[in-house]
Amino acid sequence: MNAARPLALAGIVALGVFYLYVGLLANRPQVGALYRLHFIEQNLREWNHGKGPEYRLGESIDFGRDQPYLSRRGWGRTEEPGTWSDGPSSEVILRIVEPQPPRRLTMTVIPFIATTQGLPSQTLAVYANDRQVGVYTLTEARDMSIDLPAVDLSEVDGLLRLRFEFARANSPKNLGLSGDGRQLGIRLVRLAVE
Amino acid sequence: MDVVQDMTGMTQVPGWRRALRSDLAWVLVVGLASRIELYLLAWLFNLHFDLGRDFSTLLCSWDCGWYWSIFAHGYQLQPDAHPAGDAANWAFFPLFPYLVRWFSQASGVGVYASAMLITNVSFIIALVVLHAYARAALGGPTARFVVIALAFSPFALYFSAPYTEALYLLLMVAAMHLAQTGRWVGAGLCAAALSGTRNLGVFIVLPMLMLGVAQFGWRRLARVAEGTERFYLGLALAPLGLFGYMLFLHLHVGDALAFKHVQVAWGGTVGNPLAVIADAVWHGDAYARYCAVSAGVGLGVGVWLYRRGLRAEALILIIGTLIPASVRVASVPRYVFTLFPLYLALGLALRESPRAQWLVFAALLPLGGFTIASWVAQKTYMI
Numbered sequence: 001m002n003a004a005r006p007l008a009l010a011g012i013v014a015l016g017v018f019y020l021y022v023g024l025l026a027n028r029p030q031v032g033a034l035y036r037l038h039f040i041e042q043n044l045r046e047w048n049h050g051k052g053p054e055y056r057l058g059e060s061i062d063f064g065r066d067q068p069y070l071s072r073r074g075w076g077r078t079e080e081p082g083t084w085s086d087g088p089s090s091e092v093i094l095r096i097v098e099p100q101p102p103r104r105l106t107m108t109v110i111p112f113i114a115t116t117q118g119l120p121s122q123t124l125a126v127y128a129n130d131r132q133v134g135v136y137t138l139t140e141a142r143d144m145s146i147d148l149p150a151v152d153l154s155e156v157d158g159l160l161r162l163r164f165e166f167a168r169a170n171s172p173k174n175l176g177l178s179g180d181g182r183q184l185g186i187r188l189v190r191l192a193v194e
Numbered sequence: 195m196d197v198v199q200d201m202t203g204m205t206q207v208p209g210w211r212r213a214l215r216s217d218l219a220w221v222l223v224v225g226l227a228s229r230i231e232l233y234l235l236a237w238l239f240n241l242h243f244d245l246g247r248d249f250s251t252l253l254c255s256w257d258c259g260w261y262w263s264i265f266a267h268g269y270q271l272q273p274d275a276h277p278a279g280d281a282a283n284w285a286f287f288p289l290f291p292y293l294v295r296w297f298s299q300a301s302g303v304g305v306y307a308s309a310m311l312i313t314n315v316s317f318i319i320a321l322v323v324l325h326a327y328a329r330a331a332l333g334g335p336t337a338r339f340v341v342i343a344l345a346f347s348p349f350a351l352y353f354s355a356p357y358t359e360a361l362y363l364l365l366m367v368a369a370m371h372l373a374q375t376g377r378w379v380g381a382g383l384c385a386a387a388l389s390g391t392r393n394l395g396v397f398i399v400l401p402m403l404m405l406g407v408a409q410f411g412w413r414r415l416a417r418v419a420e421g422t423e424r425f426y427l428g429l430a431l432a433p434l435g436l437f438g439y440m441l442f443l444h445l446h447v448g449d450a451l452a453f454k455h456v457q458v459a460w461g462g463t464v465g466n467p468l469a470v471i472a473d474a475v476w477h478g479d480a481y482a483r484y485c486a487v488s489a490g491v492g493l494g495v496g497v498w499l500y501r502r503g504l505r506a507e508a509l510i511l512i513i514g515t516l517i518p519a520s521v522r523v524a525s526v527p528r529y530v531f532t533l534f535p536l537y538l539a540l541g542l543a544l545r546e547s548p549r550a551q552w553l554v555f556a557a558l559l560p561l562g563g564f565t566i567a568s569w570v571a572q573k574t575y576m577i
Contacts, residue, residue: 008379008423015430022437022450030448038280039455042463049279050272 033156037093043071044093052159055094057102060192069093069191076182082110082189086182088169092162092191096153102160105146107191111138112184117175119168122185127163129156138186148193160193217334221325221341225318228345232354235563239570247570250306253355255572257286261356264291265298265305269446273456281459284452288439289390290358309356317353320364321345324534327371331504332541339551340541348561349531351569359532362391367534369398370506373405378424382431390435393453394529397513399432401506408506457521467519474523481575485523489515492530495539502542507535525577 029040034052038044046053046068053068061067063083074090075083096102111122121139125132128148136144153160166185172178236252239245247254254262263270263283273282290312298308321341328337344350352359369384381402388395406415406425415422440450449455457463467489474486492515500508511533518529530536544550569576 002420002423005420005423008427011427012423012430015434019433019437022440022444025444026440026450029450030444035449039449039452039458042455042458047273047278047280047459049274 033159034095037159037161043073043091045070045072052095052157053093054097055160055193057096057098057100058192058194060190061092062190063188076184079187082108082187084112084182084187085164085166085169085185088167088183088185089163089165090185090188091164092188094160094162094193096158096160096193099154101150101153102148102193103150104194105133105148105162105191106144106194107146108141108143108189109138110141110187110189112170112186113139114170114172114175114177117177119170119175121168123167124186125165125167127161127165129153129159129161130163141189162191164188217325217329217338218322220338221321222318224341224345225321228350229314229317229354231346231562232351232566235566236351236570239567243571245570250304250310253310253351253569254306255355255569256577258356260286261291261294261309262305264288265294265309265356268295269442271447273459276459278459280456282452282456284443284447284456285460287358287390287392287395287435287453288442289387289435290361293361294356306356310354313354313356313360316360316364320353320360320367323364323367323371324537327367327374327534328538328541330374331507331538332545335548336541336545339544339555340537342555343540343558344534344537346555346558346562347531347537348558348565349528350562351566352528352532355569358391359528362388362395363532363534365391365395366398366510370401370405370510373402373428376409378406378428379431380428382428385428385432386434388435389433390439393436394514394517396433396436397517398510399429400513401509402429402432404506404509461522464520467516470519470521470523478523482523484575485526488527488530489519489523492526492533492536495536499535499539499542502539504535504538504542507538511535511539528577 029036031040034044034050038047038052044052048054048068055061055069061069063070064078064080066078069092070083071091071093074085074087076086077083105126105128109124111124113119113121121137123135124138125135126146127133129151131149131151133148134146151160164186169183169185171183172180233249233252237249240247240252260283264286269284269288270282273280275281293312294305294309297303297312298305301308303311321344324344325337325341328340332340353363354360365384365388369381369388372378372381372384385395385398385402388398406422406429410419410422410425415425418426439453443452444450471486471489474482478486492511496508496511496515499505499511511530514533515526515530518526540554544554565576
C-alpha cells in the first residue's frame with residue numbers, strides 16, 4: 001500500500017472538517033440587525049452610511065413620495081396618493097432615533113377591493129418586529145390606530161419593522177380589470193409612529 | 195540521461211532540451227514584446243490625453259482604486275464607499291492584493307510598482323505554462339500562435355493592470371497543466387490559491403473533476419482505488435482559498451459571506467444568466483449589448499470546444515461566462531476574453547492555416563491599441 005495514501009485521506013478529512021466549520025460560521029453571522037437587513041436580507045432601501053432609515057417619533061410619512069422606509073421587496077412604484085403593496089407581504093422599516101420605545105402606530109390605507117369581481121374586502125395582518133399586533137378586514141379607505149407592544153429596540157439597532165401581510169392580495173389583471181399584474185393588497189398613504 | 199557525448203567527444207545537449215530552451219526563450223520574447231508594446235502605447239495615450247499619470251499608475255483605472263485600498267490599508271471594518279456608504283473592499287479576494295501588500299512591505303518598493311511587478315511576472319510565467327499546455331494539446335506551432343494571440347489580445351492589458359487577471363491566469367493554467375499531467379496535489383495547491391484570488395476560482399474543481407474522470411475512470415474513482423487519493427486530495431484542496439477568506443471575513447466583520455453580501459452596493463442579485471444576457475440584448479444599451487455578445491461568444495466557443503474534445507477547457511469557458519452573467523453582464527468581456535481556453539479554441543480553429551493566423555495577429559494589434567487607449571482614458575466599457 002502506498003505510504004502517502006493514509007496521509008492523503010487524513011488531509012481530505014481535515015479539509016472537510018474545516019469547510020464544515022466555516023460553513024457553520026457562514027450560517028450564523030455575528031452582525032447587527034441593520035447589517036443583516038441590508039446586506040444579508042437585502043431588503044433595506046438605504047444603508048445611509050450605517051444609520052439606516054432614521055425616523056423621529058411622531059413624524060408623519062407621506063407615501064405619495066419616494067421614501068427610504070419601504071422594504072425593497074413587496075411594494076410597487078411610488079404613486080399619488082400612496083404606494084401599493086405588491087405581493088403577499090410588505091414591510092415598513094423605521095430606525096427610531098429616540099431611546100424611548102414606540103407605543104402607537106397610526107396609518108391611512110386604501111384596500112384593493114373589487115366587489116363585482118368577488119373581492120369585497122382585504123385582510124390585513126400587522127406585525128411589529130415579528131409580533132402580531134392586529135388583524136383587520138378592510139372594505140374601504142381607513143385611518144387606523146394600533147397599539148404597539150412594549151419592545152426593547154436597543155438590541156436590534158433601533159429598528160422597528162412593521163410587516164403587513166395580505167391573505168387576499170390579487171392583481172387587477174387576474175380579476176380582468178386591467179393589464180396591471182401587481183399583486184395588490186393595500187395602498188399605504190400615510191404612516192406615523194409615536 | 196540529460197547530457198550525452200557525440201562521436202567527437204563533445205558534450206551535447208539533447209534535442210528535446212534544446213527545443214525546450216528555444217521555446218522558453220521564444221515565449222519570453224513574445225511576452226516581453228507584448229508588455230513593451232502595451233506600456234509604450236499606454237504612455238503615449240497618457241501624454242496624448244494629458245492624464246499626468248506616472249509610470250507605476252499608468253494602468254491604474256477603475257477597480258484599481260479598490261485594490262489600492264487593500265494594498266495600503268487591508269480590508270475595511272465597515273463599508274463606507276459609494277454615495278450610500280454601503281460598498282466595501284470585501285468583494286475583492288485577498289491573494290493578489292495581499293501578495294502586493296506583503297511584497298511592498300518586505301521590499302520597500304511602492305505598492306503600485308509592486309503590483310506592476312507581480313502582475314507582469316505572473317503573466318510571463320503564465321505564458322510559459324500556457325505554451326507547455328497548448329503544445330501538449332495542439333502541437334508546437336499552434337501553441338506558439340496561442341501564446342501570441344493571448345499576449346497581443348486586445349484584452350491582454352488586464353494582465354498588466356493592478357487587477358487579479360494575471361495571477362488568475364497563471365494559477366488556472368498551472369492547475370490545469372498539473373492536473374492534466376497527473377500531478378494532483380500540485381494542481382490542488384494551485385486551485386486553492388486560485389479560489390483565494392477570485393470568487394470564480396473555486397469552480398476549477400469542475401474541470402479538474404472532468405480531467406480526473408478521464409484519467410482514472412468512474413469505477414476507479416468510485417472505489418477510491420490506489421492512486422486516486424491524490425486526485426481527491428487535489429479536489430479537496432481547491433476550495434481552501436475561498437474558505438480561508440470566509441474564515442477571515444467572519445473574524446474581521448462577523449460575516450463569512452460578506453464578499454457576496456456586499457454585492458448589494460453594486461446592485462447585484464443572482465439570477466438566471468441566460469435571462470440576464472437576453473435582457474441585455476433586448477433592453478440594454480450599446481454597452482450591455484456588447485457585454486451580451488461577449489457572453490454569447492464565450493458560450494458558443496465553449497460549446498464548440500466541448501464538441502472538439504477539449505471538455506475541461508470548455509467547462510472553464512462556460513462557467514467563466516455564466517457565473518458572472520448570473521449577476522450582471524457588465525465586465526463580462528473582461529472575464530471571458532481573459533480566459534485561456536478562448537485562445538486555445540482560436541489556435542485549434544486556425545491550426546491548418548498559418549495565413550489566417552497572421553491575419554488574426556494583424557487584426558489584434560490595432561484593436562489592442564484601441565482598448566489600451568480606452569483603458570487609460572477610463573472609458574466605462576472597459577470596466
